[in-house]
Amino acid sequence: MRRVLPLALLALLAGLVVAGGTVRTHIGVDLSPESVRAYVLGLGLTAQVVFVGLVVFRSFLLLPSMVVLTAGGLAFGATLGTLLGGVGILLSGMMTFGVARVVGREWIRPSLGETFRRFEHRLERTGPLLIGLATAHPMGPMSPFHWVAGLSSIPWLPFLAAIGVAGCLRSFAYAYFGSTLLEAGSAEFFGATAFLVAVVLLPLAHRGVRERLFGGSAQ
Numbered sequence: 001m002r003r004v005l006p007l008a009l010l011a012l013l014a015g016l017v018v019a020g021g022t023v024r025t026h027i028g029v030d031l032s033p034e035s036v037r038a039y040v041l042g043l044g045l046t047a048q049v050v051f052v053g054l055v056v057f058r059s060f061l062l063l064p065s066m067v068v069l070t071a072g073g074l075a076f077g078a079t080l081g082t083l084l085g086g087v088g089i090l091l092s093g094m095m096t097f098g099v100a101r102v103v104g105r106e107w108i109r110p111s112l113g114e115t116f117r118r119f120e121h122r123l124e125r126t127g128p129l130l131i132g133l134a135t136a137h138p139m140g141p142m143s144p145f146h147w148v149a150g151l152s153s154i155p156w157l158p159f160l161a162a163i164g165v166a167g168c169l170r171s172f173a174y175a176y177f178g179s180t181l182l183e184a185g186s187a188e189f190f191g192a193t194a195f196l197v198a199v200v201l202l203p204l205a206h207r208g209v210r211e212r213l214f215g216g217s218a219q
Contacts, residue, residue, distance in 0.1 A: 020060030031063070033178055036071035048084055051075065055088025056095065059143055065089075066138065069171050073178025081178060085171030086164070089135065093146045093163040100150025127154060128162035136166035138173045138200050173199050 029035050036054065040047045051072060054061065058068050068088075072081030131149055134140040149159050177196045180189040 016060045017062065020057065021062050024061045024063065029061075029063070031067055033067055033071035033074050033181065036063070036068060037075040040071070041075055048076070048080075052084050052088045052091070055085055056092045058088075058092070065142065065170070066174055069174035070178035070181070072171065073175030074181050075178075076175075078172070078176045078179040081175030082168060082172040085175055086168035089142070089167030089171060090160070090164050093135070093142075093167070094160065096143060096146040097150040097156070097159055100147050101156075128158040131159065132162035132166040134166075135163050136169040137203065138170055138196065140170070142170075 024030075027039055029039050036051075040051045040054070043050050051068075054063065055065070055068050055072075058065055069081070069085045072085045075081065076084060131145050131154075134145040135142050146163070173196055177192045180186065180192040183189055
């Protein structure tokens with residue numbers, strides 16, 4: 001069972017991805033904020049609930065967070081789009097963390113190698129801060145950090161607090177940009193674009209990040 005269950009879990013996740021891609025094709029959503037907006041607004045009173053569901057299950061639907069969160073601002077405006085996107089990220093993180101914690105720690109973690117243990121040690125040492133930064137940054141790899149956090153010994157409450165705040169920050173960056181797309185070319189659009197670019201590039205202000213990306217001579 002210790003060997004079979006991880007394979008079964010991977011097969012289940014792969015099946016969910018395939019099913020999600022089929023569902024996305026069936027409902028007519030492609031990799032553009034406009035198609036997500038058209039779909040959710042066409043659902044009437046359930047639009048907000050369905051949008052949160054799209055954020056939660058975006059990985060299985062093969063929808064990048066930047067597309068879905070931008071669509072939230074485009075469909076609902078910056079404020080409501082930020083709130084709905086933040087709730088979706090929190091619920092998605094809870095689901096990922098929970099599955100990894102309940103199933104993965106017992107059945108998957110023992111089979112992982114030394115590379116994972118070194119990464120886990122770093123994650124546990126920096127704690128929710130690293131998870132929060134990865135979640136908040138618009139281009140950060142959220143889901144892998146949430147999965148690994150579930151496999152680690154990080155407690156539930158700090159994890160949820162980190163992604164609850166950081167998810168809203170990530171959601172705001174895209175929702176604010178998305179809310180201006182209907183007026184592309186306006187001063188607000190260029191301001192939102194500049195803000196999003198600035199947030200994406202913000203980590204480069206840290207010397208350690210520059211050295212990792214560009215080598216030890218980065219100044």
